[in-house]
Amino acid sequence: MVGFGDSTMIQGETPQHQGRVVWLASFPKSGNTWMRAIITALRTHPHLFGVDQLSSGSQPNHVGMSLNAFGLDARWLTPAEIDTLRHALITHSGVIPELPDDQEFDDLAAVMERMSAPMFRKTHEVFRPGEPSIEPFPVEATRAAILIVRDPRDVTCSYAPFFGHSLEQAVESLAREGSETHANPALTQTAQPWGTWSTHAQSWLAPDVPFPVHLVRYEDLKTDPISTLLPVFNSVGLMCTEDELEAAIARTRFEKLQQAETERGFRETSPKTTQFFRSGKHGGWREELDERLVQRIEADHGEAMLQLAYPLENLESQLAPIRSARQSRRRQEQTAWKSLPPQLGLKVTVGPTPEELEGASHPRPWIQVTPDQALLTFNSGSRLLVSEGRKVQIDWEPDDSPSGDGDDPSWMLQGWAVTLSVLQRGMLSLHAASVRIGDSTVAIAGLRGAGKSTTAMGLRARGHSILCDDVTVIQFKDKSAWTTPYARNVHLLEDAATALGVDFDSLPRLSGGRPKVAFRPEDTEPDETKIDRIIVLAWAPPSTLIRVNHPAGVQRMNRLLAHTERDGIAPLVLGEDAYFTQVAKLADTVPITQITRPRGKWTLDHVLDLIENEAQK
Amino acid sequence: MVVGPSVSVDTEPWLLTFPGLGTATVAEDGTVTIDPEPGEGRELRSKALLNGWADLISWSRKGFSLIRGSCLVPSATSDSGLLLLGGDHELPEVEFPLLDRGWHLVSDKPTPVSETESGLIAHPRAAPLVAPKRYRKQHEWAATALRPDSNAFGFEVPRVHAPIDIRGICEVRTRRPNEVALENVTGLERFSIGAHLAIGGMLSPARDAREPDEAVAAHVRAASLPVCSLRIDPKTISTDVDSLLTWWDSVIQQ
Incomplete structure (x- = not known):
């Protein structure tokens, strides 16, 4: 991965892909929900917009929609079959269908626009190519991805209360290849590999991702949302003017989301926390993390942080011994103490x-x-x-x-x-x-x-x-x-x-x-x-x-x-x-x-x- | 190349295909034939094709709506009507405590329903209660894995094999901090819950080219029933279910 100083488009200037799906990819607690709120606000009449009705919340690992699409109860499938089903469901909804030759439309342009409108889908998964014909992110259904990244020190502070962890546990979670990865046919879910904070970003920014990926830094979204989002949205087919985007952003300001959650609740919040929209602050980690935890985060993710323009507080000479020990620990965790080769x-x-x-x-x-x-x-x-x-x-x-x-x-x-x-x-x-x-x-x-x-x-x-x-x-x-x-x-x-x-x-x-x-x-x-x-x-x-x-x-x-x-x-x-x-x-x-x-x-x-x-x- | 599921409705009977799993046909009168892929595990593939797919299409072709919920009755001989459990949460977390208290299953989700002038009737499905494997340790019911490498198990639980009126709906979800375990649902939210229970797409009654008003009849009738929201926490599940039973008593006394 090369370095990326600003939110930017990584591959290609023009969408080459005719699918509808635009992946909103992020490590958890990186601003994905806020991005979805802005998109929903753009697409919804101001009087109808509500924080509890965000679109694109269904993640691709959930295949329960197979009941609607195929009349199929996915609980009866094997893990391999639900992987296949996932691909079929995304393709089913994401590939723009051809219009029938024998049908006439009053307003063909409007029909075409509706059928090809971008379909945003949230995901916390790492990108991986997968087996041919059952790729987890099917190219034929995909238009682009928007990768939202956030300083891992701030992610830690948001991750801990959301999942009911201590800050120390959150630091470990960000550095551990996800344990939330197993297929769960009983709950109609495919595996959902998150990777670490670093490997998540690196997977989406790798040169072999077969569709355009737009990088959006949470911090840029906070400081200059219009310049950050307007070119990205227009590029993926979510056409809007600067004024429209400004109005949508105004409706989704953090204080407003917090207030709405306080008044009416938010269905996507975690059972572990009372508040989903916490502070949303950039740099809040300076008040919450002690020096030891900052060192651990930087030892774990320093390389990717520098590539994504997050300056480190510690010198490499301070981080190297900590990194070596932590990598050892990761390897040890993969083996039960009583298991022998x-x-x-x-x-x-x-x-x-x-x-x-x-x-x-x-x-x-x-x-x-x-x-x-x-x-x-x-x-x-x-x-x-x-x-x-x-x-x-x-x-x-x-x-x-x-x-x-x-x-x-x-x-x-x-x-x-x-x-x-x-x-x-x-x-x-x-x-x-x-x-x-x-x-x-x-x-x-x-x-x-x-x-x-x-x-x-x-x-x-x-x-x-x-x-x-x-x-x-x-x-x-x-x-x-x-x-x-x-x-x-x-x-x-x-x-x-x-x-x-x-x-x-x-x-x-x-x-x-x-x-x-x-x-x-x-x-x-x-x-x-x-x-x-x-x-x-x-x-x-x-x-x-x-x-x-x-x-x-x-x-x-x-x-x-x-x-x-x-x-x-x-x-x-x-x-x-x-x-x-x-x-x-x-x-x-x-x-x-x-x-x-x-x-x-x-x-x-x-x-x-x-x-x-x-x-x- | 098609590797996933497909449903061909252009010919009779309808043809359901899932490469690697097998094929099934569903005739207009609901008659089902199953043809699983050969080899080891054929019997389980056959059950998956039947219970997980063809049976649902069959009910739909026979004119029933299918709803995203499980139905239980207080006892084998109860005439109080049945309780429909819905919601995105793991329903077995409530189904099993009810079964432990003598309730009987009419249908694990999804449930076929038909509409009457005043309400909805749930119809029994033969498929077992499907739940994650871990429930085997907590409850006495016999269970077998539905498929190789799967954590989904089929549990053989006490059942009632008769159509029964739906008397109340309980939406199950996880309890957040500061929330009460059970709340009566009123107003618009009741319609929202009713609509969420409906399964559209392939199983939508609209496939039968019914009038739109008719097609949403199930939603409307579901919304006219008493509805509660049960917010559960695994640590307090027993008392959570107690509060559901208190609510249920109030419903059947109405």
Whole structure:
């Protein structure tokens, strides 16, 4: 999307399309109703105009009109069929019919004018092309679209009371790909994707929208409605003079709409609010939003705001860490905490586990292991039982206290449950992050606190892909070691998050009082990938320099034992012989590089350079 | 290429077509034939074609008006007439509490009606009560999905299979802050509600080339009945329905 400083026509100067429908597209609470009031006032005798009789209120996702059009009760259709029906209904009313040859008209021009008059239809949906013949916005029925945009900071202030949200919840709603999107045949509604505030505007302003789109900024509508609307209305066939438009605008001034709503009510208002027409003020957000919320909105929508000529209050350097954390949060929200990627083949249930496993070994006080079961008891009292390599039972109660805000238990599943299950299936679990660097895959191993996650995130910041953090599942095939990547969170301490440009406070904290937060990187392809190199991170005294060495012979085996024994569980589950055989095989198969760094010094950039260099070998 | 529904009225019988769903014909006397697309789900497609489409066209061809409302009676043997529920809100939210209190369904929306000198008679339709799936958890009635991937379920509820006079109309909508649950509707608004209940287009009685005055007879007669506006809130639905029943008692005592 290019930048648009003013309300303007985006594509074409003359309507090329012969359909009747003019889409009034907007994100909710952006002035769509006001625009409809002006249009209704233009088309209605002054004595008959009423705020409760606005035309074009029926949104295209409502297909209940099929009773009138086809005598069809849409509740009996499948979601796919109501999509088809939606297209048919819009086409049915929006395509200008040809006049019959055998009929004569007294005033043909008047008939033609009536039949081709623009038909305005409100929509909050994102534009999407859709499948041929069932496009959600059929080209043959469409004349143009008018996209109404409004400063998202003001939208937030209007959105919150309308939907009964707090301002904070409204900020989240504007940034979340709509949850109000599901098809609802029982209520004769197709899906209605809103997108985020940004993606909504960007979808309508994309160059591939196949009809003219007129951009109208709410703020321009407030300051100069005549100059803003007159060319747009005349262009879409709503012919009016400046005087007529001025009169219509006078009848729909905000104070008048408010007064009418107070006196007679407004049927389109929300059950959550007493007043639909609230303030309509431009810049009212300055009195309502605190600095933190403004930063969040600008971090979420800064790019689109600048394109639509909404200046930002904050510098990019302030917004970038917040944006990174919020994007992570969005990705996390798309996955339930207890769901694991299907390629892992694990069934997760939530419920009570036994406190003891009969005949179990205790490699650590908090771990119990039998040949086919493992039970871990965490400091928080939560327990995790993994059985037969496939079944996972987690006994966890969310921390509802104020300090438990964002409490995230997914680390137990994404880390421990996967590790225990792969061991029970006879495979190794390397305590390492795996990262794709160019054509190579490297596993970055290290003891707790060695900096595996920080290093993986640093590589991500350089454009490489994190395949998986903390657990690298090892399988041997074709004389090589392979791993199965799976999407999971990266756990970061506050100093690492800050150094990596991630807003620590915006991310969910790990449960059980762990001082880390969960960052969700972008998902990667789940295809198995060959491991080309193992990097072992180690610490040395602060006075030393960074050292790189390539262990040989038995040293290779020694390095790997420390990162595969997994708190002593691996030899118990796999059996010592099988365990040592596999570690020896891994040592024999994959080259190892050890990078030793001085403790207490920030050497990340240097380490990343070294890893990139090693990956190319 | 036509992919959506179409109704061909140029030949007899009328031909209804929805590619992927099937075809149906409706003869002048209302006789219906159904021909669903073959393959898995054929039986459900057949029911959809019948209950969701051909049956409605059939009533219309037989000269009945169809109105956007559901009809219920207080009991199987009641002679007090029936209550018509209309409005844009989810009607099952009121239908189910009434059924839980012993009411019986005559027709889930839309309802065929015929006009008499003084009023309207609602006629029973065989289609089940259609409601979102979530009502299964709240009420005891047996229910099955109407179609694959759909949240619309058909509920088997107690019914009365006889034409009955409409005695009162209740428009259901969501309650806004500061509103009372129920209000008697008078004056022009009553006509507006009556008009909103009418289904025009394909099912309009005007298709039968009746005189305009005659065609709006159903609206006028609906508007002459007692009408209330029930503004509901899911949190207080039980007391909201209580207020409807109080209003209903006052109607049948008139």
